Amino acid sequence: MPDAFAASGLEKRYGRVEALAGVSLQVGEGELVGLLGPNGAGKSTLVKIGCGLVRPSGGRAEVFGRPAGSREARRALGYLAELFRFPGWLRADELLRLHQGLAGSTGGAAERDELLELVGLADVGRRKVDQMSKGMQQRLGIAQAMIGTPRLLVLDEPTSALDPAGRRTVRTLLEELRGRGISVLLNSHLLSEVELVCDRVVIITRGRVVAHGRPDELTQARGVSVETDEGERRFDLGRDEVPELVARLVAEGRRIYGVQVIRSTLEEAYLEAVEGESR
Amino acid sequence: MTGIGVIAAATLRECTRRRVFGVIVVLTGLFLALYTLGTLTAFHHLGKPAPGDDVDVTVLAGATLLGLAMFATLFLSTVVAVFLTFNVLRGDAEQGLLQPMVVRPPGRVVFLAGRFGAAAVVSAGYAATVYAAAVVITGLAGGWWPDEAVLPGVELAAGAAVVTAISLAGSVHLSTIANGIAVLMLFGAGLVGGLLGQIGDAIHSDTLSSIGTITSWALPFDALYQAGLHALTSDTSGITGVIVHLGPLGGAQPAGPLLAPWVLGYVLVVVALAGAAFVRRDL
Numbered sequence: 334m335p336d337a338f339a340a341s342g343l344e345k346r347y348g349r350v351e352a353l354a355g356v357s358l359q360v361g362e363g364e365l366v367g368l369l370g371p372n373g374a375g376k377s378t379l380v381k382i383g384c385g386l387v388r389p390s391g392g393r394a395e396v397f398g399r400p401a402g403s404r405e406a407r408r409a410l411g412y413l414a415e416l417f418r419f420p421g422w423l424r425a426d427e428l429l430r431l432h433q434g435l436a437g438s439t440g441g442a443a444e445r446d447e448l449l450e451l452v453g454l455a456d457v458g459r460r461k462v463d464q465m466s467k468g469m470q471q472r473l474g475i476a477q478a479m480i481g482t483p484r485l486l487v488l489d490e491p492t493s494a495l496d497p498a499g500r501r502t503v504r505t506l507l508e509e510l511r512g513r514g515i516s517v518l519l520n521s522h523l524l525s526e527v528e529l530v531c532d533r534v535v536i537i538t539r540g541r542v543v544a545h546g547r548p549d550e551l552t553q554a555r556g557v558s559v560e561t562d563e564g565e566r567r568f569d570l571g572r573d574e575v576p577e578l579v580a581r582l583v584a585e586g587r588r589i590y591g592v593q594v595i596r597s598t599l600e601e602a603y604l605e606a607v608e609g610e611s612r
Numbered sequence: 613m614t615g616i617g618v619i620a621a622a623t624l625r626e627c628t629r630r631r632v633f634g635v636i637v638v639l640t641g642l643f644l645a646l647y648t649l650g651t652l653t654a655f656h657h658l659g660k661p662a663p664g665d666d667v668d669v670t671v672l673a674g675a676t677l678l679g680l681a682m683f684a685t686l687f688l689s690t691v692v693a694v695f696l697t698f699n700v701l702r703g704d705a706e707q708g709l710l711q712p713m714v715v716r717p718p719g720r721v722v723f724l725a726g727r728f729g730a731a732a733v734v735s736a737g738y739a740a741t742v743y744a745a746a747v748v749i750t751g752l753a754g755g756w757w758p759d760e761a762v763l764p765g766v767e768l769a770a771g772a773a774v775v776t777a778i779s780l781a782g783s784v785h786l787s788t789i790a791n792g793i794a795v796l797m798l799f800g801a802g803l804v805g806g807l808l809g810q811i812g813d814a815i816h817s818d819t820l821s822s823i824g825t826i827t828s829w830a831l832p833f834d835a836l837y838q839a840g841l842h843a844l845t846s847d848t849s850g851i852t853g854v855i856v857h858l859g860p861l862g863g864a865q866p867a868g869p870l871l872a873p874w875v876l877g878y879v880l881v882v883v884a885l886a887g888a889a890f891v892r893r894d895l
Contacts, residue, residue: 381894381895384711384715385715386711386714386715386894386895387895388892388894404719407715407717407719408640408717410714410715413712413713414711416707417708417712417714418707418708420709421625422626422630429623431618432712434615435618435713435716435717436716436717437613437717477712478712544693548880566762577656582742597817
């Protein structure tokens, strides 16, 4: 079974600027992969190559085993651009109908209503795009990307214009997509968002992958904090050593009120990876 | 509906929705009202043609007025064609409007073909409609009807389609404003080239005639305009015929047998080149 998205040695140069310098990554079927990196790292270029919007200078990109940008690849994916914009004269429902026509979806009004409901726009289907707030337009963009039930959803900064409630809606939506077996490549600056929903994380800087893995693999154990009758104490130990530690403290006559294994956050892991590469 | 049909239908719906098209309709109405007033006034002051006159003033006035209306119609339909297409590719890509559409299965070539088809239908239809209105106004106001009523309208419509193709091709690489300016300057260059050709023919200057000929092949909307002007009075002879064939703002020239296939091939090649460039462009 081919990966939902596979990039192998992907390169892209804009004149003298090297946007991608041999990026390889995979998004498995039903997997939710987060793409992290500083501004100008090459994330959007990678996403655009995956969607066939940008031609690579070298390497290969495939969607379900088909060359990225081919008709078969385009048929399998839904895309929300970082710079999303839709014709202001269209109503929300009409925009979805237009994309149903382009995607060859036979879902009809039921699909449109379901998607508008899913992104919290059920009440504004008749509203024109230019009368919507930026956040509403971004939600509409997510609904647009999901037209035709794509097998791979490519979301480039899908929550950049959303308030906290909107972000939560998108997180719930992403979890539901994973439940339906839809693969997602999520490009986001919001580390907490990525940490909460993604199965794997790929960190890119200067056009190169500098770290990848599950969020819990990228974060590291930073000791154990124990709350005793003498106050909070830190021990430079791992999770596996917690039972022995607690037993020893109890044997020493201490009363234990709480134990917490301390891990670095994804933010710390991200900064280490990015700054390590910059040095 | 196929992908090309979906794109074309969306483009046509856009035409009816955007406020600027209301402005075009109102201003076109004003133009036709002004033309009606001018035509009524001109024919009112002409008086009756006298027997024995070398020049039929009714034909002269009617052909000149309708020729002017054709020039205005070509200009207005050029503006409409440019407006419909000048930002279709690069301009819309820079705004982020294009990307969600072209990642869909029909892809870029179908998108471009759909946009061109709809824009050409609208601009050509606009040219044909305004021309038809001008013919009716001239006929009712002065009792003069062109020798060929339909052909000039078809040629004007084809001229609008040519401009649409050029503007669409320009939009692949040029920004919105740059493309709009470039196409309007090409429009002006085409008309000036035609005029130089006419002057060259009149004073027997091979250089000027060649400029006119080359311009007409390179920018065939001018050749179509000249052929349309000629068709207005194709059966008119004598001194009246000589005068009216000089035409206003560019002389009348009959269409050769190669004009129609050349225009068809020209439009297809320009759109195909635009498609080839668009497919290779990073968005």
